[in-house]
Amino acid sequence: MLLSTDDPNTIEKQATQLIQKYALRPSTMTLLGTQSAIGMYDYQIESVYAEGDSYNYELPVEMLTYPQNEEQAVSFGIGRMPFNQLYQTATLFVRGLYREHLFQQQPHRVLMVANLVDDYEEQGLLLCETISQATSQELRNFSLNVDEFYHRLASEPDIIDASQNADLIIFQGHAYHQRLVEDPTFFFQFEMPDVQNNENDDIHFTHYKMGPAGNEEPYHETKESFTNDDLPFKSHRFFTDRLPSETEAAVPEADFNPSVKRFKGLPIVILQSCNSLENEMPDWLLQLGGVALIGSVTSIHSASGSSFIKTLIDRALYEGETLGTALRDARNYFYVLQDLKNQRNHREQAKSLRVALSFRLWGDPQLKVFKPLPEPKKQGLSVVWTSSDTLTITTPTKRLPKVETEKYIAHGYPGVQYAGLVKRLKNKEARKLIPLYFVKTALPAPVAQYQSMTVLKGKRDRVAYRIDPQTGQLYLVYLTEKENKYPTLRFKFSRK
Known part of the structure; x- marks a missing residue:
């Protein structure tokens, strides 16, 4: 898209209109130019x-x-x-x-x-x-x-x-x-x-x-x-x-x-x-x-x-x-x-x-980080829509090898995430990193049909999610309690 301005708000609006006009489904966007040519906007924190x-x-x-x-x-x-x-x-x-x-x-x-x-x-x-x-x-x-x-x-x-x-x-x-x-x-x-x-x-x-x-x-x-x-x-x-x-x-x-x-x-x-x-x-x-x-x-x-x-x-x-x-x-x-x-x-x-x-x-956002890889030695989280409104997450049976430094321990399942959150361990000076489950999955029905969510297994205050309205992708994060307490988590969405 050729530009006539360096204003990021105008460019963002024009790009969005172009995508909607031609019903495009891009996953990436490349900006050809430095900040002086294609500006950035200021966000207050x-x-x-x-x-x-x-x-x-x-x-x-x-x-x-x-x-x-x-x-x-x-x-x-x-x-x-x-x-x-x-x-x-x-x-x-x-x-x-x-x-x-x-x-x-x-x-x-x-x-x-x-x-x-x-x-x-x-x-x-x-x-x-x-x-x-x-x-x-x-x-x-x-x-x-x-x-x-x-x-x-x-x-x-x-x-x-x-x-x-x-x-x-x-x-x-x-x-x-x-x-x-x-x-x-x-x-x-x-x-x-x-x-x-x-x-x-x-x-x-x-x-x-x-x-x-x-x-x-x-x-x-x-x-x-x-x-x-x-x-x-x-x-x-x-x-x-x-x-x-x-x-x-x-x-x-x-x-x-x-x-x-x-x-x-x-x-x-x-x-x-x-x-x-x-x-x-x-x-x-x-x-x-x-x-x-x-x-x-x-x-x-x-x-x-x-x-x-x-x-x-x-x-x-x-x-x-x-x-x-x-x-x-x-x-x-x-x-x-x-x-x-x-x-x-x-x-x-x-x-x-x-x-x-x-x-x-x-750099080019379309760059492949890795070539096609073989199956992992240990599988990560299993994510399945058991119905059009119920998402089921199952934890794997095997963990990755334990990581232990002078003050911290990480011993999570493949693909779990961290956020710098730690908890004390009994009779140990080291603290264990608290894992979080991060899921991205396509909604099985149109985005507009999905409203609130109920946790069928697990606690409601330990889960948050966002939906991408352009692609219909659900992003969900669950903060674990005792990792083996809920080997299977289920989330039910109310629909119109």
């Missing part, structure tokens, strides 16, 4: 502290990634491709096609890197590491080759070596430990910890500004010294003069000399850390031979970010979703998760919403 104080800030949002009706799911997987020069877009498309050709000649190789540290005495982001290891278990459930690096020194050359032939690279953790796609500005920041502050504690951030000579200049600020507009970026942003909303894909400086000379595996790269799309990161990845990049434009709580990436990977594994539609499904999971938290009066729901809106794709 209210964030609440544990002690009840709140602040508002605006987050730049890609069009069609947030539903017009807050009770609905989004329909499209959105990807943005640089279009400063035609060769950039053509290069990415051709690389994507060649990557799929390579699938037929060689096995997949995935690189999972999480919770890197500067000193082995650091605990780092243990909840992020636990969920990352659980994601690797899902990959191994499909017999994929996974090179894993957890709680290792960021400077270890083995990590760079493993990246050379990987076709999927997932980095999760502090941005300043990321050496795969380097930022030539040499400015870094600390990220939010996994553990929440006590209600009576001041929120306290420590920043380190790294100059070209490598000199660290620490300084301290508390929330009282921030204005509302400054807070979301001051706590977690690179010390440059550009905000994430101003990020463009541009050619890096001539003296940019990254550690990785060239990616040979034409990888999709996922950077799960704060503001990982800032500056010219998309174009630096293009220079290094990457095919697509998923990253964030805001601060990210590492547990929520890792949970988001796990959902994305699981959708590509178990449902064969493309990169764009897997991102869409992960986004819808977090929208429904926010609904579930709201109805259970959880605090800090803004974390879920920020994660859903912050992650975005630079």
Whole structure:
């Protein structure tokens, strides 16, 4: 669709009208152009502290990634491709096609890197590491080759070596430990910890500004010294003069000399850390031979970010979703998760919403993440409409291998999701991650016929759902109690 404006609201309206006029059923939409050519709109988020104080800030949002009706799911997987020069877009498309050709000649190789540290005495982001290891278990459930690096020194050359032939690279953790796609500005920041502050504690951030000579200049600020507009970026942003909303894909400086000379595996790269799309990161990845990049434009709580990436990977594994539609499904999971938290009066729901809106794709949303895969070694959830108004979910009989870090344990069924929720265990210091069941399924009857829902097995306050009116897809999240208490869950929908 050729555009006559850069206004995202107008473009979104025109695209929707075009789809309706010709009765199209697209699953993805590609934006050819940077934010200056095809704009984003600002969404206001209210964030609440544990002690009840709140602040508002605006987050730049890609069009069609947030539903017009807050009770609905989004329909499209959105990807943005640089279009400063035609060769950039053509290069990415051709690389994507060649990557799929390579699938037929060689096995997949995935690189999972999480919770890197500067000193082995650091605990780092243990909840992020636990969920990352659980994601690797899902990959191994499909017999994929996974090179894993957890709680290792960021400077270890083995990590760079493993990246050379990987076709999927997932980095999760502090941005300043990321050496795969380097930022030539040499400015870094600390990220939010996994553990929440006590209600009576001041929120306290420590920043380190790294100059070209490598000199660290620490300084301290508390929330009282921030204005509302400054807070979301001051706590977690690179010390440059550009905000994430101003990020463009541009050619890096001539003296940019990254550690990785060239990616040979034409990888999709996922950077799960704060503001990982800032500056010219998309174009630096293009220079290094990457095919697509998923990253964030805001601060990210590492547990929520890792949970988001796990959902994305699981959708590509178990449902064969493309990169764009897997991102869409992960986004819808977090929208429904926010609904579930709201109805259970959880605090800090803004974390879920920020994660859903912050992650975005630079690349072709139609890219296949994996080639057609064999059946998993252990089956995931079974989802069946036993009638046109009754949905039945049955849990599998076998779990994936247990993941255990210093503070956390994850031992879930294949395909279950997480959200950073944990519970205490008797006689153990470690806490167990609470699994959630996430289901996407087509409604067997027209969308307009479905109204309220009754839980036949399970508890009503533990389930939330949204429906995509464009595609008739139901997205449902169930927060488990004792995992074996209800091996079969049934949900009955009232219909007109």
